[in-house]
Amino acid sequence: MIAVFNRELKAYFSSILAWVLVSIYLLIVGFIVAFSIEDFADMSMAAMQGMRQANAMEQLVPPLLTTMGFLLLFFLPLLTMRLFAEERRSGTLDLLLTYPLTEAQILAGKFMAAMTVVGMMLAFTLSGFIMLGRLTPLDWPVLGIGYLGLLLLSAAFLAFGMWASSLTSSQLVAAVVTYGGLLMLWILSGVDRSGALKERFGDLSALAHLTNLTKGVLDTQDLVYFLALAALFLFLTARVLESRKWRG
Amino acid sequence: MTAKTRFAISTLISVVLALAIFLVVLMISRQNNHKWDLTRNQRFSLSQQSLDVVRDLKEPVEALAFLAETDDAGRQAASELLGNYKSAAPEKFSFQLVDPRKSPLLARKHEVRMPGQVILVSGAQTQRSTAVAEEELTNALLRLSDLTEKKVYFLSGHGERAIQGNDPDCLARFQGGLAAEGFTGASLNLLETKQVPSDASILVLAGPTRQMLPAEQQILKTWLDQGGRLLLTLELETGGHLDWLLKEYGIQSPAEAILDEQAQMFGTEPVYAVALAYAADHPITRNFGLNTLFRLARPVEPVSEGQPEGASILPLAHTGPYAFSIPADDLVGKDRVEIRSDRVIRKGSIPLAVAGTFPKGAAPAANPASETAPEPSRPEARIVVVGDTDFVSNELFEVLGNKDLAMNMLNWLTESEDRITIRPKDEASQPLILSQTQTSQIKVLLILAIPLAVLLTGFLMAFRRRG
Incomplete structure (x- = not known):
């Protein structure tokens, strides 16, 4: 697993693509964070005149974390699209499957490598909050829960992306399928207007579960949702890989 | 069956099983979730008082939150708050979000006229929370679980409105509406009983047209002085008969008749007055968005000087800008309304x-020697005075928001001294003041420096590898 992890991580960082992706994500997040802080400072002026409340942990941090999660939806498919589709196109997937490795080890290696890239991406975004924390008091445990939410969301999204990548030899198709699927996952609560699904299984939308975490509420239901979603798609990916053996 | 087919079938079965397990796991986690609110002031959790109330419920309660489907933010907030109650006692509390437009019959059944209300249903009992807020909901739950009978006595013997009968002037509908709020109504003649019964939660004095006898006045004053609760509705013609009582409690009702040109839309002379503005900071009228209709009303207001010590008296409802008042004598005994500008x-x-x-003993004339009055053992007296009795008559009780206002008054009057008050959990305001330099530094670092540094590192690594 370590070998696969090292190989994938090297592949990510030896190509300029990962660096460009990370820097564009940081640029967009930085842009949003910087201007949101400026807007919040303007709002604070009104608060000082007693017109309204101004508290960064209520009005600034949770929406920023949710937006960062939403942006991941556009970047993670670009990270996962090549994981299996590229190997399948170049014919290295069959070679990889002949190594003395189980599908689970291959999957875990690739998954952990992608998670490392996302972790790095998110770690850089902390700089904005550290700056903010020097200007106004922040509730760090709440922020920590918000970042845990982003990591869990990434895990679920990456697992879905890996599954989509394992289905095809075209990176473009893998990316499009991932975009579509993740977008559906994001807006799912809007589809269930009657609330029948929600009543039974809880909110199936990733947004709803992330929102809870960004507010600083650690609910086992949200943790289980993201972990179960990641486990489901990792399992499905393993089955797709396994199916190559009998399809020949 | 070939090996390929067997493998395909086993894959299919395992995929279906995985999906089923996924859904079961979600279901179990929904039913057995644990929550930790890590915010500094536990902003997203129920207070200990609310937790105790919901856990101590004797009968299951279902909350119907009436919110439009388009109100996503409102529904989300309601789901979270009501979900907290449900998590605290899943076997005793459940809730439903109801769109009043999609379920008009249900809304009608519970007399929901404004979205944003929550009806708590337990068996045949219902209670209304006028807002989706913890304090209101917990108090409504308390009222619902309060099994003690709250008795409303309507004083009689001084020409008050009758509580039985179909006559438009009678109060039968008002009296009939009490049951839904957990009250029972009965008539009371103080000359007969010589005291206020010990089970009285509220006395209603609805438009007496004769003076009360001094002995009766004394019984009433003593009861109020010991924490009694009174709803007093006045008549235009005879409101002055109660000046002795109002004066002691720092309230006045000048002998004026309120007329409202706007109310001519009812096709009558301008004898109606519509209340359009309500006290936003009083529990009776907080979030109250309905107009209420009065007929031949008198103004009622706190006296500007000489209020009893420790008393808190607040006007609840005001007419709109087109209302005016004239001397009551200009109308009393007249066939028709004549408006002369010099009489306004x-x-x-x-x-x-x-x-x-009013804190106990606030009114100066209370007679401590009275031995007949029971001890309500409440820390304060509460009095609501309305400048009109017609607003609760059979004719007007169910018009506009009259019923809601009257029931809010009764609920406030009976609120017990241990009424739950839950302070708002908003974070303290911590404004952020940025200098121009700080704003520029943030932008340079977040938009330029960090993304560029990452990009340059990538190029550098790629360049070194190729080199």
């Missing part, structure tokens, strides 16, 4: 009702 006493925003709280 005041114009616009005239107070129609007041509510006051």
